[in-house]
Amino acid sequence: xxxxxxxxxxxxxxxxxxxxxxxxxxxxxxxxxxxxxxxxxxxxxxxxxxxxxxxxxxxxxxxxxxxxxxxxxxxxxxxxxxxxxxxxxxxxxxxxxxxxxxxxxxxxxxxxxxxxxxxxxxxxxxxxxxxxxxxxxxxxxxxxxxxxxxxxxxxxxxxxxxxxxxxxxxxxxxxxxxxxxxxxxxxxxxxxxxxxxxxxxxxxxxxxxxxxxxxxxxxxxxxxxxxxxxxxxxxxx
Numbered sequence: 001x002x003x004x005x006x007x008x009x010x011x012x013x014x015x016x017x018x019x020x021x022x023x024x025x026x027x028x029x030x031x032x033x034x035x036x037x038x039x040x041x042x043x044x045x046x047x048x049x050x051x052x053x054x055x056x057x058x059x060x061x062x063x064x065x066x067x068x069x070x071x072x073x074x075x076x077x078x079x080x081x082x083x084x085x086x087x088x089x090x091x092x093x094x095x096x097x098x099x100x101x102x103x104x105x106x107x108x109x110x111x112x113x114x115x116x117x118x119x120x121x122x123x124x125x126x127x128x129x130x131x132x133x134x135x136x137x138x139x140x141x142x143x144x145x146x147x148x149x150x151x152x153x154x155x156x157x158x159x160x161x162x163x164x165x166x167x168x169x170x171x172x173x174x175x176x177x178x179x180x181x182x183x184x185x186x187x188x189x190x191x192x193x194x195x196x197x198x199x200x201x202x203x204x205x206x207x208x209x210x211x212x213x214x215x216x217x218x219x220x221x222x223x224x225x226x227x228x229x230x231x232x233x234x235x236x237x
């Protein structure tokens with residue numbers, strides 16, 4: 001049974017579209033918890049396009065479930081994480097010109113920079129997960145960095161044509177088995193929706209799925225707690 005991490009970034013995206021105070025992602029986090037969320041996930045981007053420093057500070061004081069902070073390996077972002085001390089940090093790639101995260105961390109060409117960030121976070125007592133593509137090379141590199149968990153990028157599966165989806169799911173299952181054999185906690189996310197999430201949730205050993213845009217989109221129509229309840233029912237099986 002996989003647990004559900006609810007990413008509330010896009011609540012802040014709506015707020016920042018008008019540079020106002022609503023909707024407040026802190027309120028969304030509370031409603032997500034009422035809907036059964038097992039974790040709250042936020043991505044504090046270097047350009048602060050959605051989640052703001054104030055949001056992270058308040059969420060750290062108010063979230064009652066696991067708080068998972070996504071962030072780049074930039075020294076400033078790592079320093080913020082070490083100060084705020086979320087329950088987990090997920091290191092992700094970041095390019096300011098991208099609309100959303102486009103792929104997993106490059107653990108081969110940027111190994112030393114990633115290792116430095118991981119070391120600082122672990123010295124601060126913060127568990128680390130790496131957002132990676134579902135490839136053997138990425139998983140082996142993550143194991144070598146001594147992190148606790150990996151989050152498999154599910155974008156290729158989510159975006160696949162119907163004829164290719166089974167193959168992309170098999171890639172995820174194979175990567176998941178390799179990660180578990182390496183002693184890594186298995187998480188996944190990106191592009192998962194109410195229509196495609198169940199097969200990923202049923203991958204053996206899947207610990208946590210992080211889902212944001214689909215839940216926020218549904219919440220506009222049915223309310224936040226209800227949207228989370230519906231996704232939690234699918235994820236939990």
